Amino acid sequence: MTLGNTERTWEFVQQYRSLLEDWIPRDATFAIACEGHYLYHNGKEENLKGKQVATGSIAQLVLQERRKVENFLDHSSYNEPKYGNGYPIELDGMQGALVVYRPQTSELSNPQPVRLLTGKADNEWFPIQTDRITHLESFQKKTFFYTEDGQYSIANTLKELEKKLPPSFLRIHRSYIVNTACIERISRDFSSNLQVIITDGTELPISQKYVNEVRCVLGF
Numbered sequence: 001m002t003l004g005n006t007e008r009t010w011e012f013v014q015q016y017r018s019l020l021e022d023w024i025p026r027d028a029t030f031a032i033a034c035e036g037h038y039l040y041h042n043g044k045e046e047n048l049k050g051k052q053v054a055t056g057s058i059a060q061l062v063l064q065e066r067r068k069v070e071n072f073l074d075h076s077s078y079n080e081p082k083y084g085n086g087y088p089i090e091l092d093g094m095q096g097a098l099v100v101y102r103p104q105t106s107e108l109s110n111p112q113p114v115r116l117l118t119g120k121a122d123n124e125w126f127p128i129q130t131d132r133i134t135h136l137e138s139f140q141k142k143t144f145f146y147t148e149d150g151q152y153s154i155a156n157t158l159k160e161l162e163k164k165l166p167p168s169f170l171r172i173h174r175s176y177i178v179n180t181a182c183i184e185r186i187s188r189d190f191s192s193n194l195q196v197i198i199t200d201g202t203e204l205p206i207s208q209k210y211v212n213e214v215r216c217v218l219g220f
Contacts, residue, residue, distance in 0.1 A: 032089075033059040034096040043101070053097075058086035062097035067155050113166040119145055119152025126152060130166055134182040134198050138175045148200050172196065172214055173207040186220060 031041040033053050041048035053059045061069045069086040084101040118127045128147060136145040138158045144151055154161075162171055171177050182198045186206075189195050194206040194214070206214050 028100055028102040030098065030100045031059065032091075032096060032098055033063065034091050034094055036063070039091075039096075058084050058099045059097040062086040062088050062099070063095060066095065069160075114164045115166075117145055117152075117154060117161075119154050121150060121152050128152065130169075131179075131181070133169075134179055134200060135202065135204060136161060136169075136177040146200075146202075170214065170217055172210050173205055174209070176204050178204055180218065183218070186218065 029041070029043040031043070031048050032039050036053050038048040038051050038053065038059070053063065058069050066088045068088070084099050086097055086099045089096045089098045114130060116127045116129050117133065118125050120126075128145070132147045133145050134147060136143065136158060138144075143154050143157055143161070145154060146152075156164075158171070158175075158177055162169070162177060165177065168180050169177050170180050178196055178198065182200075183196050184199050185197050187195060187197060189203070189205070194211060196204050196206065198204065
């Protein structure tokens with residue numbers, strides 16, 4: 001008997017289905033995966049039920065990393081791009097993934113900016129208002145954000161955070177997002193590459209990929 005046909009597991013799937021149908025938008029669909037396969041999917045264009053979870057998909061990332069995954073383009077055969085949020089869940093003691101998909105044009109694809117981030121330092125968690133954050137950094141597959149008082153780690157990637165932060169935050173490098181309100185000046189380093197110096201004296205490089213956007217936003 002396969003996992004998707006066991007009565008107890010199906011009861012858990014049905015419980016999630018009942019809850020989700022009460023609150024997800026009409027233009028959104030959702031899927032539940034466990035042990036590398038989709039157990040349920042309410043999509044009309046394409047039914048993923050019974051199919052193997054694709055490498056690089058939201059469900060695969062959730063199952064592998066056991067964390068919330070947001071705003072990744074799912075590797076599916078939808079006719080239009082769909083984005084989604086994935087959440088780790090349990091199905092009768094087994095690790096699963098719940099993924100809510102939505103069209104790119106959905107109003108949910110432009111959520112209200114977050115006003116705080118919760119970071120970890122010294123085995124404690126601290127909710128920090130975003131206007132206190134000077135910059136964010138990706139280093140050795142980990143993400144950190146900084147205030148004038150300290151450094152905090154956070155589970156989200158820069159790619160995820162870039163879509164959630166207020167407009168005052170600007171991507172300047174594959175490894176850095178800066179709060180433009182904290183930029184003190186813009187200069188060139190010893191190699192004549194542009195960099196920003198923020199209020200605490202930290203120097204952050206501007207990569208060539210983002211130079212034009214930075215110039216446009218900052219007006220220089």
